[in-house]
Amino acid sequence: MAKRSFLIPGVDKRLLIKDSIKTMPEVSRRRFIAGGASLGALTLLTGCDVIDSSSAEEMLKSVSKFNDAVQAFIFNPDALAPTFPESAITKPFPFNAYYDLDDAPDVDGADWKLEVRGLVDNKKSWTLPELYKLPQVTQITRHICVEGWSAIGSWTGTPMRDFLKLIGADTRAKYVWFQCADKDGYNSPLDMRTALHPQTQMTFKYANEILPRAYGFPMKIRVPTKLGFKNPKYVVSMEVTNDYKGGYWEDQGYNSFSGS
Amino acid sequence: MSSLTVTDEQVGSTPAKVIQPAWVRVMHWINALAMILMILSGWQIYNASPLFGFSFPRDYTLGGWLGGGLLWHFAAMWLVMINGLAYLVTGLATGRFRKKLLPITPSGVLHDVRAALTFKLGHADLTVYNYVQRVLYAGIILIGVIIVLSGLGMWKPVQLHWLVSLFGDYPTARYIHFFCMAAICAFLVIHVLLALLVPKSLRAMIIGR
Structure with missing residues (x-):
């Protein structure tokens, strides 16, 4: 879940820009995707009528879909993200979202249940104590934000592929689609091959402590082979599906595969 | 060459020397376009998380916001890579790099x-x-x-x-x-x-x- 960072030392100047982007209504954001070069460089250079930005936007969307296919082709399900020693962990690890920490979902762990839907044999919901009993592993990997910054963190949880096996998921399905407790309904699709990657994790702890609110309590999906915004926090449900259901940022133009 | 009465023979016998072959010119201008797209969209991406204490003026960025800048960057990269690779291969194969x-x-x-x-x-x-x-x-x-x-x-x-x-x-x-x-x-x-x-x-x- 990328977008705005607050706690990275020395880079807060960008908040100015981010704020101005945030205040832009979504429609104009989209319109700007294509027409945003207000110096008119494109019109000048290509002679195309970029004012008719819909054609440029369609072109960019097609290329982004093509890039999804290229990335899926490049993706090696056995290639592991580099791991690091504890000494390399970034402190403090940045809180990052498109809202302030005060506005982050405040989930009551006692009431929370992970809902499981779609192409799975066992659709029972899981309470937190039930999930905590599953075997857990720790990884220290680099989180890379779509914005360009990165930070190394320590995440502990259950490998997603073990859980998918446990619930009898149809792993031939195309996606695992996550929904989150964020009030705008954050969601994000994860391609099945990445969901089955050995390092893709249902995360319950950060730095060996129960996942704090800032990092996605009660559960985050840690995917070290994807950009940060495809690492959903505050997850409330997962659905195994063959349908592409879109995602919060994917629908706004971030490349959907966004694999590393 | 300033004579008004150049014959066909003269024109044919003294063709102006080709300085830049067609492939160089085509690839040069494709690269020029690709570079401008990459730089302006790159500035947009930079602005999302500046490495230094400055941002690029919004007017000189492409894409309108980070998502748009990324779309442009990852589209124009194909232009840069394919054209650049073709340029390197041709430049090496024809000996142009060595000679020039x-x-x-x-x-x-x-x-x-x-x-x-x-x-x-x-x-x-x-x-x-x-x-x-x-x-x-x-x-x-x-x-x-x-x-x-x-x-x-x-x-x-x-x-x-x-x-x-x-x-x-x-x-x-x-x-x-x-x-x-x-x-x-x-x-x-x-x-x-x-x-x-x-x-x-x-x-x-x-x-x-």
């Missing part, structure tokens, strides 16, 4: 830089690159290779983690990518300025002679 850019000697460079700064560098024969040109053109090809490799490494830091290791680590690759961009911008300024000072070189890059 080599040798580069320190004394030659020193001499021509001094001449250039005092406006004494001759441009009588555009088919032979002086040492300032050789250094700049060879250098920018190298920078082009490094910026593409560092960019690929940042795009695929897991699948191509060996490429990231080559630059140190992910954050270092980001800095290198940035400095290569800065070098390309500096080259662009000098390159355009010199082309305007010697307009026939610009003409050669358009019509070939």
Whole structure:
């Protein structure tokens, strides 16, 4: 879940820009995707009528879909993200979202249940104590934000592929689609091959402590082979599906595969 | 050649020497477009998380917001990579790089830089690159290779983690990518300025002679 960072030392100047982007209504954001070069460089250079930005936007969307296919082709399900020693962990690890920490979902762990839907044999919901009993592993990997910054963190949880096996998921399905407790309904699709990657994790702890609110309590999906915004926090449900259901940022133009 | 009564024979027998073959001209202008798209969208991406205490003016960025900048960057990258690869292969295969850019000697460079700064560098024969040109053109090809490799490494830091290791680590690759961009911008300024000072070189890059 990328977008705005607050706690990275020395880079807060960008908040100015981010704020101005945030205040832009979504429609104009989209319109700007294509027409945003207000110096008119494109019109000048290509002679195309970029004012008719819909054609440029369609072109960019097609290329982004093509890039999804290229990335899926490049993706090696056995290639592991580099791991690091504890000494390399970034402190403090940045809180990052498109809202302030005060506005982050405040989930009551006692009431929370992970809902499981779609192409799975066992659709029972899981309470937190039930999930905590599953075997857990720790990884220290680099989180890379779509914005360009990165930070190394320590995440502990259950490998997603073990859980998918446990619930009898149809792993031939195309996606695992996550929904989150964020009030705008954050969601994000994860391609099945990445969901089955050995390092893709249902995360319950950060730095060996129960996942704090800032990092996605009660559960985050840690995917070290994807950009940060495809690492959903505050997850409330997962659905195994063959349908592409879109995602919060994917629908706004971030490349959907966004694999590393 | 200023005679008004040139015969067909004369025209045929003294064709103007081709300075820039067609493939160089086509690839040059494709690259020029691709570079502008990459730089302006790159500035947009930079602004999302600046490495230094400044941002690029919004008017000089492409895409409107980070998502748009990324779409442009990852679309134009194909133009850069395919055109760049074709350029490298053709340049090496035809011997153009060897013939035009080599040798580069320190004394030659020193001499021509001094001449250039005092406006004494001759441009009588555009088919032979002086040492300032050789250094700049060879250098920018190298920078082009490094910026593409560092960019690929940042795009695929897991699948191509060996490429990231080559630059140190992910954050270092980001800095290198940035400095290569800065070098390309500096080259662009000098390159355009010199082309305007010697307009026939610009003409050669358009019509070939």
